[in-house]
Amino acid sequence: MAGIRCSSAASLVASWLRRETSSSFSLFSLGNDMSLPNITGRSKVFRRFSQAQLQPRKEEKVTTPLLEAYESNPILGLRKSPEFVPAKLPVSLPLLSISSEAVTIKEDRTSIAVPLLWLRDSCTCEQCVNQGAYQRNSWTLVTDAQIKRAEVNNGFLHAVWTDGHASHYDLSAIKNHFTAALPKKSSDKQVAKFLWDRQRLGPASVVPISHDAVFTDSGLGDLLTNIQRFGFGLVDCCPPTEAATEKLVKRVAPPMPTTFSPGMWTFTSNMERNDTAYSNVYLAPHTDTTYFSNPARIQVFHCLERDGCTGGENLLVDAFHCADVLQQTDAAAYERLCSTAQNCVYMEPDVCYKWTDVVLTRNTDRKSLQRVRFNMYDRSTAPPLCAPSEMNAFYRSLRTFADLTQSAVNQHVLTLTPGLVIFIDNWRVLHGRNAFNGKRVLTGCYMSNDEFEHNCRRFSLIP
Template sequence: MANEPSMESASAVGRALDVLFADGKSIRFEDCWLRDHCRCSSCYHSDTFQRAHHILDIPDATILSFEFDKKKIDVVWSDNHTSTYTAEFLSKFDYKTWKESRRLKPILWHGSIHDKISVVPVEKFLHSVEGAKHVFQSLLDYGVALVEGVGVSLEATEIVCKALGGVQHTIFGGMWQFTTRADHADTAYTNLPLAAHNDNTYFTEAAGLQILHCLEHKNGTGGETILVDGFHGALELKKENPEDFKFLSSFNLEAEYIEDGHHHTYSAPVIRIDNESQELVQIRFNVYDRAPMAFKNSEECRSYYRSLRNLSKYYQDPNNQWRFKLKPGTVMIMDNFRVLHGRTGFSGSRVLCGSYVARSDWLDKARALGLIQ
């Protein structure tokens, strides 16, 4: 095929090979990398996609000789081992291309995104690749997706949760159902308003997805869902108050959750960024779960309150929020690493159910669908 990778030249440079590809990219492969990536049957189990040898058992051999054509390079090593590397395989390891292929590319938003996110019938989501792709792509793009036509029960909701990657068990259980009865020491188990927040800031790894399904709301009003793009808010803070962004992306804020028999605590920045790319990775914003903290000096203390208040102003601004009423039969899915959620206060009888899905598990589903690498 015309677009298949091919090689124009290969030359030895010290202990490495410089390979020039037909598309103009030049990649240097160190001999230690090449030997580690030998794909012969004695070095690599192709059926399990795993290396066959411990790294300490891989010889520190040098390249004795090599031959190449447009499609492959054959290497003879100083210990007489031979390896073959295809152009298709080697071309994947241009660093910029490789790094870019692993980037998530969220689409920032503020206000209503009902006309942008995927709203997928439950049968299409559960029983077609196309339906599953629509849901997971919407989560990757916007951090939100809706599944409609779900049976109004905890059991029917659980089927959707399992298809999203599997139910994550926490101190709240696996699948949970809640009203205003205080089963746990959490404001969610009341009818009070809840400001936009992320869940599980007190866990070493917060839940990846949160799933909510309103099973019933009768004899009352209110209870609108509030969603905010945490990434957009963080970048607005960086633009308008860069010193606050710097503080919240470096200061370890401690969060905690306490109830009878449990005491969770975890410290990490509110805004987590990738050290190399400086791109946003996670927002862990929850004004309710902040633990009492000591500060090393007055400046740190005042920076803490100033920066949290400035970020809170964005998240609390109705112009940046999407508000809508969850109805029985519609399951809402949100990326808890990115999207903040809350609700308005309500009256009457309101019953919700839902669960969490671990981030590793839902991203695994997205990779299996070919949406990310």
Template sequence: MTHVTSLAKNRRLVIDHHGRTRAFAALWLRERSPDAETLDPRTGQRLIEAAELPLTLAIESADVRDGELSLRFSDGHCGLFALKALFDDAPSDPPQRLWAAASAPRPEADFAAAVEDDAALLAMLEALHRDGFVLVSGVPTEEHGMQPLIDRIGPLRRTNWGGIADVKSVANAYDLTMTQRGLEPHTDNPYRDPIPGYIWLHCLTNAADGGDSTLADGFMAARLLRERDPAAYDCLTRVTPGFHYQDDTTHLEGEGPLIELDSQGEPVRVRYSNRTERVPALPPEELEAYYAARTAFYRLITGEELTLHLKLDPGQMLIMDNYRLLHGRSAFQLAGGVRHLRQGYVDRDSTASRRRVLRRQATPAPTAGEPA
């Protein structure tokens, strides 16, 4: 059963549909009216100027029949809404699976299959979204071996370092990644706008002593910090440090909290880059609280509770969510052999778009007689 009640001089509509109750503003319904006069049938984009609708717009009549809501608005417009669509507010993406070291998944994909087959590519992208990383095997051990798979998803993100860049020890290194030292868990390039969304790390050779990769789920770290030290969690969502990178030809600056929240108050991005962080000269009491909170977060992302250890073999590639995962490596010695990896970036928008389109194409349309 469905019941409809008008409130606030008919400028709100309360719908009780099969035990679920929601209130809708008349203006919200009017600007989303699913007809060819309001929304372009092909693109779904709005054709009317919503800001020109009268703020006093009201609903003059409402009728429910056969799962559809028929409305007449005070501006004379009539709209027909599917009740299921009004109540279907599920997110377009499935939930992510947070993990600690003991429960860490090992999502894997085959390079050739993902390049050639949409189903395999979708499975890889779904795993990447769900777990924050995926290990791809069978990548050609050539300098641009990852490129065919990148081309299946979206453009390669170019930076001041070029497109696909070397990760190996060099003389006069312009970044600490190009040395033999170990790297603390970090997110890449928080000084860029936008921050690169996904890191692609491709192993050509890895015979050096050491140089193992580490991963930690930053969203799990944020969850644990919120449970164990709410004050520290709150501090890291509010204080906004800066991040800085500079060389002979580049000067980049950015800012943002170590734990960034979405509109629902849930972590949507973590930043951690000890090498490039520049905290402003806040009042001493604020800095004391921030430093204590940062230390608590650091202990989580470096502790064995959350740290997953991996060593890439030649022909393997690690794709990582740079908004969620923190990655690092142990120090290595070249006396034991050569360590040569290649790294590229692909942005989040093209990756998410490809995943959603493939999922939509893989979902069969409802047949006659089935609910839409």
């Protein structure tokens, strides 16, 4: 293994160089020709760093259009590589060592082994990545190249490979990827979820954003932040028409077409479809499109008319909070809802949606939830996907979770009126409705997860 070690000899060299020359260079060039582990005497050290090697090197530019785009693009979250100039002494630079499988970066008592194949595959130079589309230029993985030499300079790792290719990497990004013990690097704008029940949320927690403000970047950012933090956001003073609502919706994401509608829909309690949403009866809190392979991420409601209407208050439940309570009070029930899938279905003439999945979907870290798929109305009669001996336990777990969502202490109640638009995270917040009498006309739509999240990334609200 080629390597570099802190030694008394290296310290003497650094001390001598500070006195003898103002030229800057790096002791951290790697490779078999520059390794120091076998140097045992001061004379050998001084021969290594001959006067010729101490001459200032010509500065080289390593910036590319892609790196410049990174600096100004919050989606990519990377910064531009500075000019490739030698590091100035004395500085505290990471120690590097190279093997045939990884380059190891040692700094501040931490050691990061970065796999070479990933390092080569993540090069973003013009040869590897299209600078306009940010897509790779080659279909082929380079799996036989080794690092010939490498150096840490001004916060970047610069590597030259045995096939002659040169790569430059943001060292902080590498640390963020491979240092599991430290918090992941994130933007100051990224939003932590606030889990709530009726008492914690309170009437003034989610402040409506004015309709006109949403058509500014700051107002749109505030709306997206509320949706990410609380699971829903409100907009007031919207003209009570489908057209105005659609224009507002498109500031967040385009409406998602389905069999039910090409985008926006407007309905009342006329049972136009065989769905309880088209009635005036009580609806328990639930998520929509549980029978889709990829459920709608955002659901939008705007009450256009409420003439002589009594009742019909909207019920919101933070299902992530309910799941958290379940995990704390009955961990076995929580695990069943995370691991046992059930079938959901929607059927009417010429329409048949079906999908089988778990109620609680965890993120890949298995520590936090990604999505809740919960609708007691849409469950088919097919048995859940577990052994018959475990089915009764599954149904008891599902009942426990359902009871939590039905509890008044977990429900936030509000009344939608003309002008007030609500954007609900359908992967997290359940929505329901009290029974009502009178005329009540709603317009709204679904939004897909991909369209919603890409806009959130524009504002650096999510990784």
